[in-house]
Amino acid sequence: MKDNIRIIVAGPRGKMGMEALKMIDKQSKFSLAACIDRKNDGQKVSDIDGLPDLDAPIYTNPENALMETEADVLLDLTTPEYGYKHGKLALEYGVRPVIGTTGFSQDQLDELTRLAEEKGIGAVIAPNFAVGAVLMMQFSKWAAKHFPDVEIIEKHHDQKLDAPSGTAVKTAQLIQEAREPHHQGHEEEEETLKGARGADIDGMKIHSMRLPGLIAHQEVVFGGLGQTLTIKHDSHHRESFMSGVKLSAEKVMDLDVLVYGLEHLLD
Numbered sequence: 001m002k003d004n005i006r007i008i009v010a011g012p013r014g015k016m017g018m019e020a021l022k023m024i025d026k027q028s029k030f031s032l033a034a035c036i037d038r039k040n041d042g043q044k045v046s047d048i049d050g051l052p053d054l055d056a057p058i059y060t061n062p063e064n065a066l067m068e069t070e071a072d073v074l075l076d077l078t079t080p081e082y083g084y085k086h087g088k089l090a091l092e093y094g095v096r097p098v099i100g101t102t103g104f105s106q107d108q109l110d111e112l113t114r115l116a117e118e119k120g121i122g123a124v125i126a127p128n129f130a131v132g133a134v135l136m137m138q139f140s141k142w143a144a145k146h147f148p149d150v151e152i153i154e155k156h157h158d159q160k161l162d163a164p165s166g167t168a169v170k171t172a173q174l175i176q177e178a179r180e181p182h183h184q185g186h187e188e189e190e191e192t193l194k195g196a197r198g199a200d201i202d203g204m205k206i207h208s209m210r211l212p213g214l215i216a217h218q219e220v221v222f223g224g225l226g227q228t229l230t231i232k233h234d235s236h237h238r239e240s241f242m243s244g245v246k247l248s249a250e251k252v253m254d255l256d257v258l259v260y261g262l263e264h265l266l267d
């Protein structure tokens with residue numbers, strides 16, 4: 001493995017970006033190549049109040065950051081619109097994207113997958129970097145073989161842009177892979193108030209809660225005859241995501257395709 005992985009962070013001032021800068025600063029094998037931000041072009045990260053004392057330039061133009069900094073990895077923690085744009089640009093400039101941003105459409109995921117394959121460059125898109133959340137999703141996939149009736153309740157802080165969460169969508173996709181095609185509930189059900197039954201992926205209902213005080217939480221509730229099974233994960237602090245970010249930035253160096261989900265990188 002390369003002993004110095006140079007990382008560009010897009011979204012350094014965000015809740016996840018700040019946590020990622022602290023993690024990069026602590027790891028001797030990582031160095032911060034640059035940040036992509038919406039302001040302070042040309043300034044140093046260390047010049048900005050509230051950011052760690054790191055000697056790396058800030059770029060508002062992502063192409064300049066990718067061209068000028070000899071980076072290995074672009075870590076994106078921004079918004080769906082910019083996460084997609086940054087991912088595409090990184091692949092075009094031969095820099096490996098590690099994307100935590102959620103809210104992509106299937107077409108966008110397919111396009112990034114296609115581009116990574118065409119260029120032969122590794123990329124990671126992980127809707128959830130917390131190892132506990134990855135286990136929650138894997139346990140849910142397993143449970144769905146035995147309990148095909150399931151609903152997902154995801155709860156997040158009230159500043160989140162996308163709903164449902166990337167984790168909830170990924171969980172539903174994994175369950176879809178595991179269970180036989182299945183119709184839940186009964187035909188006569190009617191919503192007398194629109195939205196009462198939540199969003200729907202392949203007949204699975206997804207309920208999204210947004211409140212101050214929450215960080216990132218999910219319950220996957222399975223129902224069977226005379227029993228229910230609940231698989232639950234809570235991120236109480238954004239530190240919970242950092243071991244997954246670290247693992248992704250290391251492992252992406254050895255990939256030549258895009259992987260979607262941290263489970264592909266865990267032993």
Ligand SMILES: NC(=O)C1=CN([C@@H]2O[C@H](COP(=O)(O)OP(=O)(O)OC[C@H]3O[C@@H](n4cnc5c(N)ncnc54)[C@H](O)[C@@H]3O)[C@@H](O)[C@H]2O)C=CC1
Nearest residue numbers: 011013014015016036037077078082100101102127128129
């Ligand atoms: N995969 C995972 O484990 C996790 C993923 N997320 C996802 O990561 C993303 C960021 O989450 P938070 O940090 O909570 O959001 P946030 O809103 O705190 O931070 C986003 C940052 O991106 C910046 N930004 C927006 N457009 C930009 C652009 N064009 N260039 C550079 N910076 C730009 C904003 O100024 C803001 O500082 C979201 O999509 C969220 O769903 C969040 C937590 C965990």
Ligand SMILES: O=C(O)C1=N[C@H](C(=O)O)C[C@H](O)C1
Nearest residue numbers: 102127128160165166167216
């Ligand atoms: O926005 C968040 O906070 C989170 N987003 C990701 C998601 O949409 O699943 C991961 C985690 O749940 C936190």
